[in-house]
Every structure is written in C-alpha cells, then in structure tokens.
Amino acid sequence: MNKNTNKTVLILGGNSDVAKESIKQYLQKGFFVMAASRNTKSLEEFVSKNAFHAKVTVLYFDAVDFDSHQKFYDDLSAKPHIVVYAAGFLAENEKALHDFGSARQMMQVNYMGAVSILNIIAMDKRNKSLERIIGLSSLSGVRGRKSNFVYGSTKAAFTTYLAGLRQELRQRNIVVNVLVIGYIRTKINEGLQLNESLIMEPNYVAKFIVNAGNSFAIVTNFKWKMIYWILKVLPESLVAKLP
Template sequence: MDQNTSKTVLILGANSDVAKECIKQYIKKGFSVIAASRNIDSLRNFVTENRFDAKVTVLYFDSVDFDSHQKFYDELQVKPHIVVYSAGFLVDNEKALNDFKGARQMMMVNYMGAVSILNIIAADKNNKNLERIIGLSSLSGVRGRKSNFVYGSTKAAFTTYLTGLRQELASRNIKVNALVIGYIRTKINEGLQLNESLIMEPDYVAKFIVNAGNSFTIVPNFKWNLIYLILKMLPESLVAKLP
C-alpha cells in the first residue's frame, strides 16, 4: 500500500461503474475518498458491502444543480488533493436530435456541470492540497461523426475546457488530465451494439485514472490509442464516411 493516508480524493459522479473501481483502487493506495453522487443510497450500499466505511465519506452532489455547487464545496470538511469528474449522461443521437431534453441533459451533465464545480475548485487558491484534476472524456469527442455528434460535442467541449484549465493551473503546479475513453462495459452502454473486442472493463480503465501521470491526454488501451491517432489525422472527407 502506498503511503497516502493523509491525502483525499473527491470523486464527482461516484456511482458509475468506473468510479466505484476508482474508489477501490484509491483506497488500496492509501487515500481517503469523498464519493459524491445523486444516488447516495447505492453508494452507501457499495461502501458497506466493501467495508470501506472508515475510508469513504458519501455526500449528495447533483451535477446539474449549479446553484448548489459552491455550498457543496465550501462544506467539504477536507479539501481534496485529487478531484475526479466522472459524471456522465448519454442518449442516442436520434433521440438527441428529435428531443432536445435529452440533448440538454447531456450538455448539462457532461459539460456544464463539470465547468461549474471545477471552476469553483480551481479558483480556491487557499486549498494548498490540490495536486490534480482528472476529467473523464471520450473518443466520441475527438471528431464529429453522424452517429453520435451531439454526445460527442459535449465531450469535445469538456476536453477543450480541461486543456485550458491545465494551462491556467500550471503556475500552481496542479496537473490536469483528460481520460479519452472508448467503450466500457458499464450501465451507460447497456443495450448498445458494440464491438466486443474493443470493450474495456471498468477496473482496467480505473487503473489509468488512479495512476494518471504528467500526460494531459490519456487513452487507455493500445487499440483505442491507435483509433484516437487515426481519428485525429483522418481528413474530413473520410470522417464523413464513418458511421
């Protein structure tokens, strides 16, 4: 076990499958965890089942209740050393095109909520603990594609925000990482027809989060890293032919 017993990680959107694996791995490394989510009953059950009660504090956090974010942060008994924003929402592109409610919810959870709370955290220069902010983005945000461009646009915006945040916080020696992630076997992808050979397990992705280094962009899995590089380089005429 690493000696991080005095350090705290705040996980926002902690009820996701990947976030729960992060909780396990951060605890193994000696961190205390503040797990924040709307579904605190599920989180509390997870904490109790894994006997993490002494190491995990469960708090209510709603990523789209922007007016509550300052109060949420101010009331943290311990200000975090590491912050992970893992809240996410997804509806299929057809629904997003024909029903703006779904599109708006993706924008609010995936981007606006992240900017709201992370701005508050980043602006607190009195928090000398803060070492790192990690945001979970997506390969869907690398290039606009007709199958998922509404969702992808929210992740592209989030990645761009994290890029600038990294520059903003560099003078305070605070690192910022963007996890650019492909398919994961999680609740959010249930029912989707995905290439099985490309699906990653939540604990595998969590390792890249918990062990994030100095690189801004982190793409778990060599297959997805290759896809990421190809997407970045493809001319628009070829991207337009992708599903």
Template sequence: MNQNTNKTVLILGANSDVAKQCIKQYVEKGFAVIAASRNTTSLDDFIHSNNLGSSKVSVLYFDAANFDSHQKFYSDLPMKPHIVVYAAGFLVNNQKALTDFKGAKQMMEVNYMGGVSILSIIAMDKGNKNLERIIGLSSLSGVRGRKSNFVYGSTKAAFTQFLAGLRQELASRKIIVNALVIGYIRTKINEGLELNESLIMEPDYVAKYIVNAGNSFTIVPNFKWQIIYHILRLLPESLAAKLP
C-alpha cells in the same frame, strides 16, 4: 507508512461503474475518498458490500446539473481534496437528442456544464494548498464528429477543451490536469448498444489509468484505442464523413 494516508480524493459522479472501481483502488493506495453522487443509496450499498468502511470513504450528495448548489457543496466539504475526479456522465441516443432537446440539454449539463461549474470553483480556490491534480473523464466520441453520436460527442469535445485550458491556467501552481479520453467500457451507460466486443474495456481496467495518471494531458487507456484516437484525429474529412 503509506504516503497517501493523509490525502483526500473527491470523486464527482461517483456512482458510475468506473468511478466505483476508482474508489476501491484509491482506498487500496491509502487515500481517503469523498464519493459524491445523486444516488447516495447505491454508493452506500457498494461501500458496504466491498467492506470499504466509513472511515475510508464518505458519501455526499452531489447533483452535477444543479449549478447553484455547487459552491455550497464545495464550501461544506469536510476536507479540501488533493485529487479531484469528474466522472459524471449522461448519454441519450443521437436521434433522440436531435428530436427531443431535453435529452441533449441534460447531456450538456452533466457532461460539460456541470464539470465547468464545479471544477472552476475548486480550481479557483487558491486557499486550498492541498490540490495537486484534477482528472476529467472524456471520450473518443469527442475527438471527431460522427453521424451516430455527434450530440453526445460535442459535450465531450467541449469538456476536453475546457480541461486543456484549465491545465494551462493551473500550471503555474503546479497542479496537473488530465483528460481521460475513453473508448467503449462495459458499463450501465452502454447497456443495449451494439459494440465491438474486442474493443470493450472493463471498468477496473480503466480505473487503473485514472488512479495512476501521470503528467500527460491526454490519457487514452488501451493500445487499440490509442491507435483509433490518432486515426480519428488525422483522418481527412472526406473519410471521416463515411464513419457511422
């Protein structure tokens, strides 16, 4: 019998390309999956086209930016989760974010504030004895401020720091918190951007790192991105300022 048969994964922002691959891989490992997103129609279509079945995956409506709805969403869950993945994300061009605060605000709400809101509710429910792990999807953009994407990067930097503190908060309860620090992925959010093809990862590749997350806090998929991650962290400011 699969040891994960009676365990549940809650994926928030489940309509992203990476999250959809996580659904498939968690189901393959025997987990029941609660897939939550604003776009439930797209999720239903994905589940049907991949023959995942309603007995393995349930779809719920979740709006990361509607903070007032988060407590009820969590309270109404059919099963309290063993694993939670926060995959909600939003991106607008940096120049647009600087000239139109609406886009910047939406990035803050989805990428950071929504995660703080719902993950705090989940983490502070000490009555949920199931909870084993919380995984947040962050970005290399949050490692160092860069001219091309520092508004988006700032939301990811904040989210990573929140996850780091949450990991310490939950350590005494033996709950693991991971931050997936991710580079370029071939996904909807990156369509139209000029990216280095040799550095682009496929969604199913990244999903494997999420589904098989270990004990380390920072998980950087792909050795090329691991090298870039360490360079970004150590780069002197005079050189970091020359990055695009």
C-alpha cells in the same frame, strides 16, 4: 508510511462503474475518498458491501444543480488533493436530435456541471493541497461523427475546457488530465451494439485514473490509441463515411 495517508480524493459522479472501481483502487493506495452522487443510496450500499466505512464518505451531489455547487464545496469536511469528474449522461443521437431535453441533459451533466464545480474547486487558492484534477472524456469527442455528434460535442467541449484549465493551473503546479475513453462495459452502454473486442472492463480503466501521470490526454490501451490518432488525422471525406 504510505505517502498517500491523509490525502483525500473527491470523486464526482461516484456511482458509475468506473468510479466505484476507482474508489477501490484509491483506497488500496492509502487515500481517503469522498464519493459524491445523486444516487447516494446505491453508493452507500456499495460502501457497506465492501466495508469501506472508515475510509469513504458518501456525499450528495447534483451536477446540474449549479446553484448548489458552491455550498457543496464549502461544506466538504476536507479539501481534496485529487478531484475526479466522472459524472456522465448519454442519450442516443437520434433522440437528442428530436428531443432537446435529452441533448440539454448531456450538455449539463457532461460539460456545464463539470465547468461549474471544477471552476469553484480550481479557483480556491486557499486550498494548497490540490494536486490534480482528472476529467473523464471520450473518443466520441475527437471528431464529429453522424452517429453520436451531439454527445460527442459535449465531450469535445469538456476536453477543450480541461486543456485550458491545465494551462491556467500550471503555475500552481496542479496537474490536469483528461482520460479519453472508448467503450466500457458499464451501465451507460447497456443495450448498445458495440465491438466486443474493443470493450474494456471498469477496473482496467480505473487503473489509468489512479495512476495518472503528467501527460494531458490519457488514452487507454494500444487499440484505442490507434483509433484516437486515426480519428485525429483522418480526412473529412473519410470521416463522413464513418457510422
């Protein structure tokens, strides 16, 4: 019997390309999936196209409607064993610098919404089933760079939050992971000039989500691990020369 039978995964931001690939892979492992998004129509079409009705429930979730988060969690038909926060929003740095609405949207979706809903989930000690929380962050949050530091700051904040949450939940044997992601061929990156040799496919990234182990920071593939560690140790004078 599959050890994951009757276990549930809640994916917040379930309409992203990586989230949809994660849904497929969690189902292959025997999980039941609750996929939540503002765009339920797109998710329902995805579920219908792949005939996932028996194992996937589509839910409405708005990351920036903070007041609705407690009710959203209370109304879940089953409390999750695994939670994946995959919601994200990206505005170009130049726009974010001149239009605070864009900057605020990134802050609310990438960080504030995550803290709001994950605090509710993590602090429910009645849910003895909770095993793991996974957040999707970015290499942009490793060091501030002039090309994307507003977006990067929201991801840096999210990573720091998850690091602390990991310590908070350690005594309850709940694992917290952060996926530190580079370029992915997804809707959010359409139109951006990116190095083609570094772009990853959504199904590749999804494998790291569904197979997450005990390490906190998960960096996909050798190239991005090298970039991650270079960014970590690079002197400020050299970081300033990066785009």
